[in-house]
Amino acid sequence: TMPKEPAVLRQNILDTTAAILACGIDPKKCFLFRQSLVPEHAELAWILGCLTNVPRLLRLPQWKMKRSSQNNEGTVGLLTYPVLQAADILLYKSTRVPVGEDQVVHLELAQDIAQHFNKKYGEFFPVPKAILSEL
Numbered sequence: 001t002m003p004k005e006p007a008v009l010r011q012n013i014l015d016t017t018a019a020i021l022a023c024g025i026d027p028k029k030c031f032l033f034r035q036s037l038v039p040e041h042a043e044l045a046w047i048l049g050c051l052t053n054v055p056r057l058l059r060l061p062q063w064k065m066k067r068s069s070q071n072n073e074g075t076v077g078l079l080t081y082p083v084l085q086a087a088d089i090l091l092y093k094s095t096r097v098p099v100g101e102d103q104v105v106h107l108e109l110a111q112d113i114a115q116h117f118n119k120k121y122g123e124f125f126p127v128p129k130a131i132l133s134e135l
Contacts (some may be wrong), residue, residue: 001077002086014109020032028091035088040091041084041087042084042087043086044087044090044091045080045083045084045086048083048087048090048113048117049080051082051113051116051117052083052086052113056109056112057079057080057082057083058084059103060105060109062082062102062105062106063078063079063082066078082109083109083113085109085110086106086110086113086114089107089110089128090110090117090128091115093125093126094126095128095129096130096131097128097129097130097131098130098133099131099132100101100132101132104130104132107130110128111128113116114126114127114128115127
């Protein structure tokens with residue numbers, strides 16, 4: 001949600017990929033791809049954003065906390081990031097999502113968006129459930 005220098009962004013992509021592989025993710029057993037190369041993420045985020053009301057986003061704790069680091073203004077990208085996260089989950093019709101305790105409210109937003117979409121347009125998205133680690 002913060003602008004990055006192009007060279008830094010490219011390096012971050014490589015570093016993140018290396019970290020994922022170092023954690024033991026086997027690219028022969030799973031798909032590893034760069035989200036920004038899949039336009040459906042942004043397209044679905046736009047559609048879901050048109051179904052999500054601003055007051056709901058303004059109540060999210062991460063918005064309140066992180067906008068303070070942006071001189072209490074915050075950006076549209078920061079505000080709508082949880083909708084992009086919902087699109088990331090719903091695009092693949094995920095049924096279970098591993099999340100940390102701090103991300104439960106974002107998953108709840110994804111659940112609400114899925115239910116709202118399904119009510120309006122018919123059953124399409126499964127309502128994802130959280131997988132919380134005991135660690």
